[in-house]
Amino acid sequence: MRIDVVTIFPGYLAPLDEALVGRARRAGLLDVRVHDLRRWASGVHKAVDDAPYGGGPGMLMTAPVWGAALDEVTASGDDDAVPRLLVPTPAGAPLTQRRAAGWASEPWLVLACGRYEGIDARVLDDARRRMPVEEVSLGDYVLAGGEVAALVVVEAVSRLVPGVLGNPASAELDSFAEGTAGLLEAPAYTRPERWRDLDVPEVLRGGNHAVVDRWRRDRSLERTAAVRPDLLDALVARHGAAAFD
C-alpha cells in the first residue's frame, strides 16, 4: 500500500519512521511519502493561506496551492492508478475500525493535512471530480491541524494491512473489530500471576479455552455496557437478543 501525506509541517509525520509503521516501510509493506505543501506555493513567503470570504476569524489554506499539490501527488501513481483522498477535519464522519479496515484494502491513500481554519472547500469539490474523497473526524474536538489525525489514520489503517502485524489474530480481537462483535475488548493480563495484592483471574490461568472465551465475552459486554452503551444498542439493533449469546 502506498500512503502520501501532504502537510506544511513534514516534521510532524516523523513518527511514521518509527515502530510498527517504520518497520513495515522498511519491509516494503508500506510506501509512505510525506510532502511539504510549500513546494507548490509561490512567492518569497511561500504563502499557503489567505483570509476567508465572508469574514470570520483566522485564515484558510488556498485552493491554488492545494490544487497544484494534489494534481502532482495524485498523478504520480502507476499507470492510471487513482488514490482515495482522506481529509482529517472536525466536520468529517467519525473514524471507525470498520472504515480503517476498508481503507486497509485500498492500494493508495492520500492524506491532506489542513491547518489554520481548514482548506478552501473547492479543493475537495475539485478532487471529487477525479477520485474518491472522504472527510474523517477523530472526535468532537478541534486540533491545530490535521497532522496528528493523519498519524492516527495511518497507524489505524497500516496495522490492518496484511503482513504488517506479526500476528493477524491480534487485529481480530481489537475493540470494535468483527472478532469482538464490535464490543470493547476484555481486560487482559500477563505474568506475574500475582502483582502487589492483585491476582490474574483464576479462569485465565486454567486451560479451558471455551470457558476463557465466555469469560472474555462477558467482560467485554460488561465493559461496553459501562463505557459505551451506544455500541450495545447498535449490536442489539443488528442481532437482537442473540447479541448476548
Ligand SMILES: Nc1nc2cc(Br)ccc2s1
Ligand atoms: N479534530 C480535528 N481538528 C482539526 C483541525 C484542523 Br485545522 C485540521 C484537521 C483537524 S481534525
